Amino acid sequence: MKPALNAATRVLSSLGATVINATARAGFGARFFMALIRQSPASFMRPQLILKEIYQAGVLSLIIVLMSGLFIGMVLALQGYETLVRFGATESMGVLVALSLVRELGPVVAALLFASRAGSAITAEIGLMKTTEQLSAMEVMAVDPIARVVSPRFWGGVISLPLLSALFSTMGIYGGYLVGVRLIGIDGGAFWGQMQAAVDWQHDVMNGVVKSVVFAFAVSLIAVFEGYDAQPTAEGVSAATTRTVVTSALAILALDFVLTVFMFRGGLN
Amino acid sequence: MTAANAFSSPAASPPNRELSEPCEPLVELKDVSFGYTRDRQILSGVTLTVPKGKLVAVMGGSGCGKTTILRLLCGQIRASRGEVLVGGQSVATMDTEQMFAHRRQLGMLFQFGALFTDMTVFDNIAFPMHEHTDLPDDIIHDLVMMKLNAVGLRGTAQLKPSELSGGMARRVALARTIALDPQVALYDEPFAGLDPISLSVVGQLIRRLNDALGMTSILVTHDIAESLKIVDYIYFISEGRVVAQGDVASIKASTDPFVRQFVDGEPDGPVRFHYPSNRTLEQDFA
Numbered sequence: 001m002k003p004a005l006n007a008a009t010r011v012l013s014s015l016g017a018t019v020i021n022a023t024a025r026a027g028f029g030a031r032f033f034m035a036l037i038r039q040s041p042a043s044f045m046r047p048q049l050i051l052k053e054i055y056q057a058g059v060l061s062l063i064i065v066l067m068s069g070l071f072i073g074m075v076l077a078l079q080g081y082e083t084l085v086r087f088g089a090t091e092s093m094g095v096l097v098a099l100s101l102v103r104e105l106g107p108v109v110a111a112l113l114f115a116s117r118a119g120s121a122i123t124a125e126i127g128l129m130k131t132t133e134q135l136s137a138m139e140v141m142a143v144d145p146i147a148r149v150v151s152p153r154f155w156g157g158v159i160s161l162p163l164l165s166a167l168f169s170t171m172g173i174y175g176g177y178l179v180g181v182r183l184i185g186i187d188g189g190a191f192w193g194q195m196q197a198a199v200d201w202q203h204d205v206m207n208g209v210v211k212s213v214v215f216a217f218a219v220s221l222i223a224v225f226e227g228y229d230a231q232p233t234a235e236g237v238s239a240a241t242t243r244t245v246v247t248s249a250l251a252i253l254a255l256d257f258v259l260t261v262f263m264f265r266g267g268l269n
Numbered sequence: 270m271t272a273a274n275a276f277s278s279p280a281a282s283p284p285n286r287e288l289s290e291p292c293e294p295l296v297e298l299k300d301v302s303f304g305y306t307r308d309r310q311i312l313s314g315v316t317l318t319v320p321k322g323k324l325v326a327v328m329g330g331s332g333c334g335k336t337t338i339l340r341l342l343c344g345q346i347r348a349s350r351g352e353v354l355v356g357g358q359s360v361a362t363m364d365t366e367q368m369f370a371h372r373r374q375l376g377m378l379f380q381f382g383a384l385f386t387d388m389t390v391f392d393n394i395a396f397p398m399h400e401h402t403d404l405p406d407d408i409i410h411d412l413v414m415m416k417l418n419a420v421g422l423r424g425t426a427q428l429k430p431s432e433l434s435g436g437m438a439r440r441v442a443l444a445r446t447i448a449l450d451p452q453v454a455l456y457d458e459p460f461a462g463l464d465p466i467s468l469s470v471v472g473q474l475i476r477r478l479n480d481a482l483g484m485t486s487i488l489v490t491h492d493i494a495e496s497l498k499i500v501d502y503i504y505f506i507s508e509g510r511v512v513a514q515g516d517v518a519s520i521k522a523s524t525d526p527f528v529r530q531f532v533d534g535e536p537d538g539p540v541r542f543h544y545p546s547n548r549t550l551e552q553d554f555a
Contacts, residue, residue, distance in 0.1 A: 142372035
């Protein structure tokens with residue numbers, strides 16, 4: 001009887017500890033977010049700090065984003081042609097490629113790439129600054145690390161990702177053009193003309209932009225929070241970096257579904 | 270003597286190492302207790318006083334609560350009981366504005382320097398000046414070079430922290446600590462991991478800068494030999510309590526078992542060699 005009671009006590013206390021830790025982390029996260037918002041005006045008063053982070057998070061992510069966009073656009077054109085040719089609708093390839101990219105793949109894949117490349121770097125950098133007491137040193141120097149370190153990185157990410165998404169979609173469409181028009185031989189006029197006629201600025205392009213802005217807020221917030229909340233050890237920073245990539249990926253995909261439901265209801269009406 | 274030639278000047282007259290002369294206390298801990306969790310107290314009723322202009326060491330083994338005292342003084346944590354006073358003002362009751370003003374009067378040297386790794390040595394020392402003053406760049410340049418000259422590292426201004434040796438990094442951190450001529454300097458294990466030459470250089474710099482800049486310094490360390498050369502007064506902490514205190518002469522002559530174990534480096538004594546265990550030796554090796 002006693003071992004069973006002990007086991008039950010252990011399970012209950014473990015469950016209680018998990019709930020308490022999760023609640024404490026959620027509370028810390030909320031306070032962190034409020035502090036971040038409160039300190040944001042100070043960051044915008046020193047735009048050189050944000051520009052530096054746009055370079056780190058955005059410019060240095062250009063190669064991977066542009067190359068991925070190009071290849072995804074090329075694959076879309078190849079796969080699209082396989083289907084469209086059966087219905088004699090190969091002229092619609094431009095529409096297929098453009099809508100797939102600006103509505104879905106551009107915002108989603110660019111955000112996933114951003115989380116892997118820049119989000120993980122932001123988390124690791126802030127986590128290491130915490131581990132090596134650089135954040136504490138700032139605090140003791142009467143400099144708020146959230147204003148000086150966290151906020152510029154957050155806003156650098158928020159500004160960079162929508163721009164990267166736009167470039168991703170642009171490169172993807174160009175990749176589709178290379179394969180569809182230059183390689184397969186679809187008429188260029190039909191490719192661009194149908195795209196121009198079918199893609200709506202408000203409904204398609206702006207909704208894609210809204211998605212990328214929402215993803216930018218989510219990924220940047222996760223990245224800076226995980227770095228700031230990392231255990232100040234090598235293992236802790238490693239775990240925080242992993243959490244950034246995993247949580248960001250799940251958040252992007254879940255948010256994408258929710259946003260898509262609201263923006264492009266389709267069969268749900 | 271000024272900060273710019275603190276180390277290169279010939280040995281100045283020996284500093285007054287007595288606390289017996291009347292000096293107004295600048296830093297005071299009154300019956301301070303603190304624990305990160307309810308069931309484990311780090312500090313239990315610590316009382317200590319640091320008079321203005323003095324260099325006081327807080328010594329004790331690893332994990333005895335020395336660094337916690339510095340964190341209490343910086344306002345990074347708050348005492349669960351007792352009062353922490355700096356310049357007569359209670360740190361615990363300060364609002365955000367007062368806390369920032371309080372911290373601008375402090376300089377802290379972290380155990381491993383805590384230099385900003387994405388900045389050059391120059392930018393590290395200029396950092397607090399840029400953050401807290403509106404001085405023009407040429408004045409900041411001169412001030413930074415003066416601080417670097419004071420620690421003998423003027424030639425490293427454009428190097429990154431990763432290009433410095435441990436001793437050099439500690440001296441750069443020391444220069445950053447005194448960047449804004451603080452009223453109170455806090456040193457957290459400044460000698461850890463240094464070779465004998467660097468250790469002696471850092472020790473002498475701490476003493477001379479304290480006197481040259483008219484600071485009040487608190488040195489947290491477990492390096493007894495170096496501390497005895499430079500400090501005015503020593504507090505020994507063990508298990509969160511002040512277990513001994515005195516000036517250098519009285520510490521050297523002390524017969525207190527804790528002080529003797531610490532000064533002589535005995536492996537066992539009041540500070541036990543073995544971490545307490547609930548199991549007996551026979552149980553563990555059965």
